[in-house]
Amino acid sequence: MPVYAVDGQSLAVNAAYQRSPVVALATDCHAGTVPRAVEAVAQFSVSDPVRVMNHHLVPAGADGVVIWLKGDKLLQGSPAAIRRTLLAPSSRTFVPVHLPCLPELDLIGLQPRIFTSRPASDRVSQSYRVAADPCSSSEMEDTLRDLPEDWGQLYAALLASSRDPQGAASRLARAADTTSLAAPFRALAWRNLAVLLLRYADFSTAERLLAAGLGVFPDYSELLYLKGLVALRQGSIQEAWTSLCNAAESTACVSVSGGWQAFGHLQWLLASMAEQAGNLEAALPYYLRAVRLTPAHQPSLLSILKRRWPAPAVAVVQPILCGVARREPQYLEAVFYFLLLHRQTDAARRLLHQAQLPEDRHQFLQSKLDQVAVAQQPGPRLQGAKAGVCLTGPFLAHSSVARINRELAAILVQDPELDLELRPHGWVSLPGAAPTQDQVVKVGLKNLVPGLDLTLRLHWPPDFSPPARGKLAVLLPWEFGGLPRRWVAEIERHVDELWVPSNFVRSVALGAGISERQIHVIPYGLDPEVFRPLGPAWRPAGCRTFIFLFVGGAIQRKGIDLLVQAYREAFAATDDVSLVVKDIGSSTFYRHASWVGRLQELARSPGYPHLVVIAEEMDDQRLAALYRGCDVLVLPYRGEGFGMPLIEAMACGKPVLTTGLGPARDFCHPDHAWFVPARVVPVADEPPPFGEMAGDYTWFEPDVGELARLLRYAYAHPGEAAARGREAASRIRASHAWPVLAPLYLERVHALIA
Secondary structure (H helix, E strand, O other), X not given: OOEEEEOOOOOOEEXXXXXXXXXXXXXXXOOOOOOHHHHOOOOEEEOOHHHHHHHOOOOOOOOXXXXXXXXXXXXXXXXXXXXXXXXXXXXXXXXXXXXOOOOOOOEEEEEEEEXXXXXXXXXXXXXXXXXXXXXXXXXXXXXXXXXXXXXXXHHHHHHOOOOXXXXXXXXXXXXXXXXXXXXXXXXXXXXXXXXXXXXXXXXXXXXXXXXXXXXXXXXXXXXXXXXXXXXXXXXXXXXXXXXXXXXHHOOOOOOOOOHXXXXXXXXXXXXXXXXXXXXXXXXXXXXXXXXXXXXOOHHHHHHHHOOOOOHHHHHHHHHHHHHHHXXXXXXXXXXXXXXXXXXXXXXXXXXXXXXXXXXXXHHHHHHHHHHHHXXXXXXXXXXXXXXXXXXXXXXXXXXXXXXXXXXXXXXXXXXXXXXXXXXXXXXXXXXXXXXXXXXXXXXXXXXXXXXOOEEEEOOOOOOOOOOOOOEEEEEOOOOOOOEEHHHHHHHHHHOOEEEEOOHHHHHXXXXXXXXXXXXXXXXXXXXXXOOOOOOOOOOOXXXXXXXXXXXXXXXXXXXXXXXXXXXXXXXXOOOOEEEEEEEOOOOOOOOXXXXXXXXXXXXXXXXXXXXXXXXXXXXXXXXXXXXXHOOEEEEOOOOOOOOHHHHXXXXXXXXXXXXXXXXXXXXXXXXXXXEEOEEEEEOOOOOOOOOOEEOOOEEEEEOHHHHHHHHHHHHHOHXXXXXXHHHHHHXXXXXXXXHHHHHHHHHHHHHHHO
């Protein structure tokens, strides 16, 4: 039946298709060995494909011909894509042909593989590509030797690259310098020569070559990609990141790229680099771009499947993974188990229902699905089973909350009566060295408890919604004088116990109307093997003799503005004193309120007393060394639920100078701490967006003048400061080491699951 393409406004016929084109397949392969996607396009076959290719022959009775050579493998293409190419206004279509070179990069040539009888210009296919076998191309190489066309000369050089790499490189270099060569072939000469140089680790020559190539073809994005690979092989991470990002963002390309292979590897590289830098949130979109390819980029897919993701990420990832599993059945079971691990039972059920599997395999997977589905339903614990406990929160992040969750996981996993599952909340942000309990976290994140008896949650914002099964305890550090009324109602309705880290938070919860029976004060602890007086001490370069240290978010709630003002009042630029600010969270959860920029300006000001700002992330060992390298920790908070830097610094043998109201009074003593007088005042900022408050929305206002006086006093009495630090270490390690606190947590866990 004829088909006409008609303009909607003028009703003019833009194109007419009176009948489907008759297509011939020119191949030297045996019947049945040509891919179905190629064979399905043609109505009949002819032999001698090399002759057809070299003489541009369209067999009699055909409108077009598709060429398929012995040893070819289909990398990309479908019957529809090939038919669209046959309908395009061209007499000859060049197809990218891959030859093996590096694991992540092929050499690429162009061959005319599709001909029509229409008198029109050449074109390059972007939707159809093949891999050739260089060992079975002797006839092709003999033919190309005398072929004057650009594509033949380029492909002959590629075929010679395995046995004569120097000769092939010389031929490619001459082609790259030949201005008369058609742009696609000249650009590919630059590209393939760079790949060969990468293969033989000639990075300096590759750098010069790519710089020259980008001068000729600035829009050739794959040259940027190769430039990034060269930088990466030489360890120039920042340069590699910049080049790879530019390649990923480029929308222009003057020549043929490595197609899905190069695009997938580029996205995977960017994702891997972001993940290594501790930014999994930035890594995920790169992984997903590669997974969306057809076929899916396997390393990117496996990178997603191997980990447990927070709920917002699962919502994004789930439909994409299900699409891959349906399209590429070899991944079906891996995706199915991923869905079970994330308790996405509805999606797993749909996937299994649509899968074409042997009956015994289908029944086995159905049994696994049923086990997970039952575990999410209310009911008694199975006879003889361990009590199932789920801890939800951040684990692999640079924050006090993540550190607490890692320690809680280590406590819970050691109890032989408990089966522990960890569910991540928020993004991984731990580059480099893993925390001490990393193995515990890895195992817990992969564990799927068959039935939950208790859910523990410590994260921001808090979640008071009822779990699908079992009881709920929420760990709540809170910094202000009132609680959102909505929280109070949800706690009364859904939360079995509210665990607060200080008597200050307890008093706030009681004042908001929460029942006393629900509230339990269980402080946070410290790792006595990491935070200890003896060990390496680190003083940032350029620091003076006496060091005050601030650790925490550089925000007003932590009192950073008060400290900056008091420090200026107490000292002159000539005093032998430094203030070191170790910021936490300025690029993440405190990014909108951070004072880091203003602090860096003050640090450059010649009239301000010496100031050092540290914004980069640190692991626990490095942070402990920083505590040991200072003289006094200063934390003049306005609002604080506990104050982890206080106990960590004291455990490292340092006195603290902090606000005289609030949680610090629970564990700081006048013998080893200086207290800044403070008063309760309304918070100047708008309340958090959680609705009406139950109780007054207040915080503390430390006395800046007294803070300045105490800073000066501590500086003038270094011997007293050291003595206070020794006393602090003795007391806090005896009361707040995690091994001391572990029984308190386990006592509450067993009381809830009894």
